[in-house]
Amino acid sequence: MPLYLCNTTRGAINDDAKRKIAADITRIHCDVTGAPAQFVHAFFVENDTAPPLGDKTAVLFATIRAGRTEDQKARIIAEMQDSVRTHAALDSDAVGMITADVPASWAFEGGEVMPEPGEEAEWLKRHHRSESGD
């Protein structure tokens, strides 16, 4: 967690663009929230049932730990939508994004319940990982 799941019409985002968007998603999430990169999962699917595409070409559904502010979420949405638009060469109204809050206590990663936002340092120390993602 977080899990960013991007559903698109078939062929809308090529592999090179996926790699760039995933890098942007990871950077943006970490910049905005201070979370470590190793928590950030960015997955791409095509013509899937979820998240529903409606009239969009791409929809990014973000499942993030609860506790982020509305300002943080608005920044995440704006910057990630811009990344998808830029790298996939899509019109501004072709990309949708939704966020959903999940309590950290509901999630399990690295063999234990996830830390609350801002309390990752002890978790990382126990896992002998650095915040650089090593």
Added chain:
Amino acid sequence: MINCNCIVQANQFSADTEMALRDKLTAFAEHAFGEPADITWRVIPKNSGFTAARPSVSSIILVSANRPLPQSERAMLLEQMCTLWASETQQSLNEVVGVISDPQA
């Protein structure tokens, strides 16, 4: 039925492993919640899964409980679920993410 959404990477598991995981998750759901699992198996295509901006080897298991869970019970069930997955797949627990959510209000 207990909704169980499994997200895995392409070519990560054999058909036999998938079948074993489905059986174990069904047994887990029956044990934990008294109902079998309704499993959705989603495969992330090749070159389409990233963790920390690198090619991902992570599996994600999202389960919707049929009742609100005390945190102590949720933590125990999360550990059981992720451990059974890691045991069957030979993955590290660092590569397994589990979520057990309460019913929506």
